[in-house]
Amino acid sequence: MNFFKRTIPLLIAFVMGVLMAMQYYVPHKLSQDLLEIVTRWDRIIAGFAVFIGAYSLFHLHWTRIKRRVEGWGYSVFVYFGAIITLIFGLINGGKFFWNDKQDGTMFDWFYYYIQVPAGATIFSILAFFIASAAYRTFRARTRESTVLLIAAILVMLGRVPIGNYISQYIPAVADWIMAVPNLAAKRGILLGVSLGAIATSLKIIFGIERSYLGGGD
Amino acid sequence: MLLLLFPCFISFAQQLPAFLIPPTEFKAFDTPNDAGETVSLTWTTSPSDAPDVFYIIYIDKDKNGTFEKEAIRIKSNTSYRTSVPEIYGYKKGNGDYHYVQINPRKVFNGEALDKRQVYYFKLAMVAGDNKIILDTIAPASPRANWLHTKKINNFVIMIILSAIILYFIVHARRNPDVFLRKIGGLDAVDEALGRATEMGKPVLFVHGLTGMGSISTIAATSILGRIARKIADYDANLKVVNNDPIVMSVSQEVVKESYLEAGRPDAYNPDNVFLVASEQFPYVAAVSGIMTREKPAANFFVGYFYAEALILAETGATTGAIQIAGTDAYTQLPFFITTCDYTLIGEELYAASAYLSREPMLMGTLRAQDVGKGFLIIVLLLGTILASFGFEYITHLFDAF
Structure with missing residues (x-):
C-alpha cells in the first residue's frame, strides 16, 4: 500500500520534475511536443476534477439545507442558479448541447447580466476596503507608519494633477519613491521568492518535502 | 498654386528615391536554438531605406528555380538585428543590418517537405515601380537544436543553486542544529489554534487562487498539513475553503493524513474541506459569508x-479573528500586512513547512537559501559597480532568453 501511496507518486514527481526542468533547455520539436502533451494531460485531469468539485459543492449545500444551518436559504439559491444555468446551457438556444455553443442565448444572458455585474459589484467594494485599511495603516503611531504615511501622501499627490499644482517636485518625488525604494523592495522580495521556489521544487523533486502527499513525512 | 503643391513634391521626392542602392551581405542560415522550423536571413541596410521602400524575400526549393513565391515583405526601415540579441548580442553595429525569420513550411502551406530540404532565398528591393533583385542566392535548411545555448547561463546558475541546496540538505543530516531566525507569523500559529480551541470556534484555512501547478499552492498545502496536525492534537475544528477542485482533493488527503498521523482519524470530516466557488469574486462572496456567519477564531490566508x-x-478583521497570511504575491503583501495580525512575506511562505516541522533536512534548505541570497547579493554588488564604470558584460551574462 505504501508503495502505491508513497513510492509511485514520489517516483512520478522525480521523473516528471527532472524531465520538465530539462525540457526548458531543449528547444527541439520533441521537447516542445512533450510540453504540449503534458499540458494537455493537465487540462484533461483538470476537466475530470471539475466533477469532484461540483460534487463537493452540491454535497456541502445539500447538507446545509438538510440541517437547516444558519443561512441555508443561500444554499437553495446555489441549487436554483446551478439548475437554471445547466438547463439553459443544455438547451443551447434551441440547438441543444450536442451542437456548437450558440451566441446570444439565455445562458449568455445569465452570464453577462447576472454573473459579470455581481462580480463587478464585489470588486467595487474593494475601493471602500482600501479606504478603511489605509485609515488603519496610516495612523501615525510609530516611526515606520509615519514614514509610510508621508510616502503614501506624496505618491497619491504625485499621481493626480493637484500634486503638480502644489509643487512641480511632488510628481518627481512620487516617481522616485516608486522607481527606487519601492522597486528595490519589490526585487528583494522577488529574489527571495525565486530562491524559495527553487528550493521547494528541489525538495519536491528529491522527495524531501512530502507533506503535499498527505501526512508529515 | 505651384507654391501650394511644392511641399507635396518635396515629401514625394523624399519617400521614393529616384534610384535604389542595393544592400549587400545577404545571407541565410538555420535559426539557432529553435525547434527546427525557421531560417534566419540578414543583409546590410541601404542608404535607400525609407518607409515607402520595401524588401521582398523570394523562396524556392530549387537553386535554379523561378523564385516567384514571396516569403516575406517588410518595410525597409524596420526589422534589424537589434531585435534578436539572443543571436547577435548587443553589438553597436547591429542596427546596420536587417534581420528576418521565415518559416518555410508555412510559406509552402504545410506541404510535406523533407526534413533535410534546403531552401533558397533571393532578396529584392522595391520602391513604387522601381524594383531591383539581388543576384545572390542564399541557401539554408532549418535544423532542430537539442540545447538552447543562450540558456546555458540559466542552467549553470540552476546547477550551482541546486548543488548549494543539496549540500546543505546533506549537511543538515549530520549537523541538525541549524539556527533559524524567529518568524512571528509562524510562532503565532500555536497561539491562534489555542485561541480557537478555547473559544470552541473553527479555524478557517483559505487557499489562494492558483492551482496545484503553482509552487505557492504546494507550499500552502504543506503548511496546511502542519496546521491540520496541530489542530488534530488540539481537537479543534478546521475548515478549508478551496476554489480549485484539484487543490481541494489534495487538501482533503493532506488533512486526512494529518489527522491519521495524530492518531485521531475519527475526528476528520471530509465535508470540512470543500469547494466554494471556482471564480474569483464568487469565491470572495462565499468565503466572506462563511467568515461573517461562522466567525472563525483564526483565519489563515495562504497561497497566491x-x-x-x-x-x-x-472581512476577517471585522469578525475579530486572529489572522495569519502568507503569500508570495508582492502586490497583495501591503494589504495583508495592513489587515492581518501576522504576515509571511515572500520566501517565509516557503520556509514555513521547515519552520513548523523543525525537520533537519528541510531546515537545511533554509540555510541554502540564505547562502544563495548571499551569492546573489555579491553578483548584484559586482554588477552595479561594473555597470557604474561602463562595463555591462556582467549584466548581459545573466540575460534570459
Whole structure:
C-alpha cells in the first residue's frame, strides 16, 4: 500500500520534475511536443476534477439545507442558479448541447447580466476596503507608519494633477519613491521568492518535502 | 498654386528615391536554438531605406528555380538585428543590418517537405515601380537544436543553486542544529489554534487562487498539513475553503493524513474541506459569508492571491479573528500586512513547512537559501559597480532568453 501511496507518486514527481526542468533547455520539436502533451494531460485531469468539485459543492449545500444551518436559504439559491444555468446551457438556444455553443442565448444572458455585474459589484467594494485599511495603516503611531504615511501622501499627490499644482517636485518625488525604494523592495522580495521556489521544487523533486502527499513525512 | 503643391513634391521626392542602392551581405542560415522550423536571413541596410521602400524575400526549393513565391515583405526601415540579441548580442553595429525569420513550411502551406530540404532565398528591393533583385542566392535548411545555448547561463546558475541546496540538505543530516531566525507569523500559529480551541470556534484555512501547478499552492498545502496536525492534537475544528477542485482533493488527503498521523482519524470530516466557488469574486462572496456567519477564531490566508486578498482579510478583521497570511504575491503583501495580525512575506511562505516541522533536512534548505541570497547579493554588488564604470558584460551574462 505504501508503495502505491508513497513510492509511485514520489517516483512520478522525480521523473516528471527532472524531465520538465530539462525540457526548458531543449528547444527541439520533441521537447516542445512533450510540453504540449503534458499540458494537455493537465487540462484533461483538470476537466475530470471539475466533477469532484461540483460534487463537493452540491454535497456541502445539500447538507446545509438538510440541517437547516444558519443561512441555508443561500444554499437553495446555489441549487436554483446551478439548475437554471445547466438547463439553459443544455438547451443551447434551441440547438441543444450536442451542437456548437450558440451566441446570444439565455445562458449568455445569465452570464453577462447576472454573473459579470455581481462580480463587478464585489470588486467595487474593494475601493471602500482600501479606504478603511489605509485609515488603519496610516495612523501615525510609530516611526515606520509615519514614514509610510508621508510616502503614501506624496505618491497619491504625485499621481493626480493637484500634486503638480502644489509643487512641480511632488510628481518627481512620487516617481522616485516608486522607481527606487519601492522597486528595490519589490526585487528583494522577488529574489527571495525565486530562491524559495527553487528550493521547494528541489525538495519536491528529491522527495524531501512530502507533506503535499498527505501526512508529515 | 505651384507654391501650394511644392511641399507635396518635396515629401514625394523624399519617400521614393529616384534610384535604389542595393544592400549587400545577404545571407541565410538555420535559426539557432529553435525547434527546427525557421531560417534566419540578414543583409546590410541601404542608404535607400525609407518607409515607402520595401524588401521582398523570394523562396524556392530549387537553386535554379523561378523564385516567384514571396516569403516575406517588410518595410525597409524596420526589422534589424537589434531585435534578436539572443543571436547577435548587443553589438553597436547591429542596427546596420536587417534581420528576418521565415518559416518555410508555412510559406509552402504545410506541404510535406523533407526534413533535410534546403531552401533558397533571393532578396529584392522595391520602391513604387522601381524594383531591383539581388543576384545572390542564399541557401539554408532549418535544423532542430537539442540545447538552447543562450540558456546555458540559466542552467549553470540552476546547477550551482541546486548543488548549494543539496549540500546543505546533506549537511543538515549530520549537523541538525541549524539556527533559524524567529518568524512571528509562524510562532503565532500555536497561539491562534489555542485561541480557537478555547473559544470552541473553527479555524478557517483559505487557499489562494492558483492551482496545484503553482509552487505557492504546494507550499500552502504543506503548511496546511502542519496546521491540520496541530489542530488534530488540539481537537479543534478546521475548515478549508478551496476554489480549485484539484487543490481541494489534495487538501482533503493532506488533512486526512494529518489527522491519521495524530492518531485521531475519527475526528476528520471530509465535508470540512470543500469547494466554494471556482471564480474569483464568487469565491470572495462565499468565503466572506462563511467568515461573517461562522466567525472563525483564526483565519489563515495562504497561497497566491489577487484582488480578493484585501476583501477577504478585511472581512476577517471585522469578525475579530486572529489572522495569519502568507503569500508570495508582492502586490497583495501591503494589504495583508495592513489587515492581518501576522504576515509571511515572500520566501517565509516557503520556509514555513521547515519552520513548523523543525525537520533537519528541510531546515537545511533554509540555510541554502540564505547562502544563495548571499551569492546573489555579491553578483548584484559586482554588477552595479561594473555597470557604474561602463562595463555591462556582467549584466548581459545573466540575460534570459
